Amino acid sequence: MQKYSPISLFLGACLSTIFGALAFYALIMNLSTNSLFEAKAPWAISSIFLLPITLCIQLLISQWSLKSEQDDLKKSEVRRLRALLEQKNKHIYFCLAFYVFSFTATMLLFSLVSQSISTFKYPITIVGGLVGLTLYSICWIIHEKKEISDFKAAISDRKRQYENQKRRKERFGND
Numbered sequence: 001m002q003k004y005s006p007i008s009l010f011l012g013a014c015l016s017t018i019f020g021a022l023a024f025y026a027l028i029m030n031l032s033t034n035s036l037f038e039a040k041a042p043w044a045i046s047s048i049f050l051l052p053i054t055l056c057i058q059l060l061i062s063q064w065s066l067k068s069e070q071d072d073l074k075k076s077e078v079r080r081l082r083a084l085l086e087q088k089n090k091h092i093y094f095c096l097a098f099y100v101f102s103f104t105a106t107m108l109l110f111s112l113v114s115q116s117i118s119t120f121k122y123p124i125t126i127v128g129g130l131v132g133l134t135l136y137s138i139c140w141i142i143h144e145k146k147e148i149s150d151f152k153a154a155i156s157d158r159k160r161q162y163e164n165q166k167r168r169k170e171r172f173g174n175d
Contacts, residue, residue: 025128045106053099
């Protein structure tokens with residue numbers, strides 16, 4: 001399974017947060033806040049943080065199923081895989097907590113701020129940064145899901161090759 005350096009992950013998270021904050025700041029400067037509140041923007045923006053929860057749950061289920069498919073692995077591989085899965089589970093739980101926190105913070109920010117542009121631009125910028133970070137984490141979750149799928153395919157390919165080898169030995173051994 002491919003690992004990314006913590007520095008590249010941190011830089012990606014910072015850039016996505018900054019990009020999201022700038023995008024939402026530009027949005028608020030070009031729209032009136034009344035039109036945002038009339039369009040139920042707080043609920044729409046807040047729901048962005050709830051959607052990735054399903055991806056996290058799917059990823060957790062994939063990892064749990066991977067734990068059950070360890071019969072074809074050597075003991076050393078199982079040990080390394082379990083440690084890696086535990087680390088990834090911690091990251092997923094952190095993402096889940098982040099999404100719940102972001103949803104709650106967004107709803108609180110929108111409910112506490114008046115509809116004047118001068119007080120609304122700072123909270124919407126913070127929310128934009130959270131949205132950017134959420135989109136970045138969704139990309140990470142999709143990448144993790146792909147890694148698990150590739151790993152499962154590699155395990156099944158190795159098992160198939162082992163069975164083919166075994167059949168060839170039996171066939172040539174019996175001749």
